[in-house]
Amino acid sequence: MNVTILPLLGALHLRFPSYNAVSVRDAVAAFRPDAVAATGLEPDFRADPDWQDTPEIVLPHTVVPWARARNLPVYGVHQPSPDPTAARDFQRYLNEYGKGQQIFGELNALLRPLQALLGEGLSLERIQNEVLPIVREHQHRREALLEDGPGTDWLHERAVTMAERIAALPHERVAVLASIDHIPFLEEALATRVELEPPPHPEPSEEARERSLLDLAFRVDVPEPGNVIARLRDMTSPEARYHEANLLLANGHAAEALETLEMASRGDFSRPYYLPGYLLSRLGQLRDLMGERDGALRAYRGVRALDWVPPEALAVAEEGLEHPFGVDTPTS
Numbered sequence: 001m002n003v004t005i006l007p008l009l010g011a012l013h014l015r016f017p018s019y020n021a022v023s024v025r026d027a028v029a030a031f032r033p034d035a036v037a038a039t040g041l042e043p044d045f046r047a048d049p050d051w052q053d054t055p056e057i058v059l060p061h062t063v064v065p066w067a068r069a070r071n072l073p074v075y076g077v078h079q080p081s082p083d084p085t086a087a088r089d090f091q092r093y094l095n096e097y098g099k100g101q102q103i104f105g106e107l108n109a110l111l112r113p114l115q116a117l118l119g120e121g122l123s124l125e126r127i128q129n130e131v132l133p134i135v136r137e138h139q140h141r142r143e144a145l146l147e148d149g150p151g152t153d154w155l156h157e158r159a160v161t162m163a164e165r166i167a168a169l170p171h172e173r174v175a176v177l178a179s180i181d182h183i184p185f186l187e188e189a190l191a192t193r194v195e196l197e198p199p200p201h202p203e204p205s206e207e208a209r210e211r212s213l214l215d216l217a218f219r220v221d222v223p224e225p226g227n228v229i230a231r232l233r234d235m236t237s238p239e240a241r242y243h244e245a246n247l248l249l250a251n252g253h254a255a256e257a258l259e260t261l262e263m264a265s266r267g268d269f270s271r272p273y274y275l276p277g278y279l280l281s282r283l284g285q286l287r288d289l290m291g292e293r294d295g296a297l298r299a300y301r302g303v304r305a306l307d308w309v310p311p312e313a314l315a316v317a318e319e320g321l322e323h324p325f326g327v328d329t330p331t332s
Contacts, residue, residue: 049308
């Protein structure tokens, strides 16, 4: 079996123009896999739409839809912690002693360079050459000091289990999407079981460049919003309209924002996975601002009717059903 491992860094992909959700998908596609495996997904992840709430946003955003469209199987291989609070409790207990404080001081110092790195727009190459060595050194030193157990959240043991699941897959070429914390021990465990190949580094596609602009617009508080709005208007996707409306609203153009979002809501806005909930909840807010309470309620109820909604969007809809957006809640 030939395997390549692509690192995932959660929501940070929104801030990595050179390694965003589309870039990751393009690298997977360039490997030409027979199947995809993900360490951030449970083996039975398909049974519950809430799998889309995974912190590894690349999976529901681009990789899983891409694989499904091509009838490529996607395997969740995650092995959860036997006690999710154990590492935190262990550290709190050990920190009560001078030796414990010394150990965690040393481990925290190893991670300090990572804090600055993750604030930069990293590429796949930089993640491999600069981020992973820091993570690898930290994990090996932590295991040397604490052994693999509650202090390490049994990470080594769990990574071996995930590697065994990958190696047992009935495919010749498997692209593994692995959370950055899983990679050091996962790589070591796979090296004796499969043929590891470096991940491809394809040239940025036009869609990847567009994704970078959409990710920038997602932040709303952007430099030169007028320029960003103008660039979004060159794009035809409903997500571009959603971000355009958000920027218009943030810069005092609520009526124009509503017009933009009403137009987007009349088409197919089912992708990406988070867009239906975000778009409808924002549409409800904009209708409320324009005094269209009945229309706002329809939008908020539409959020509730979706099979899956980002928790933030659902919270907005629930609040909007109780109180019109932009109107102060009466106090007793």
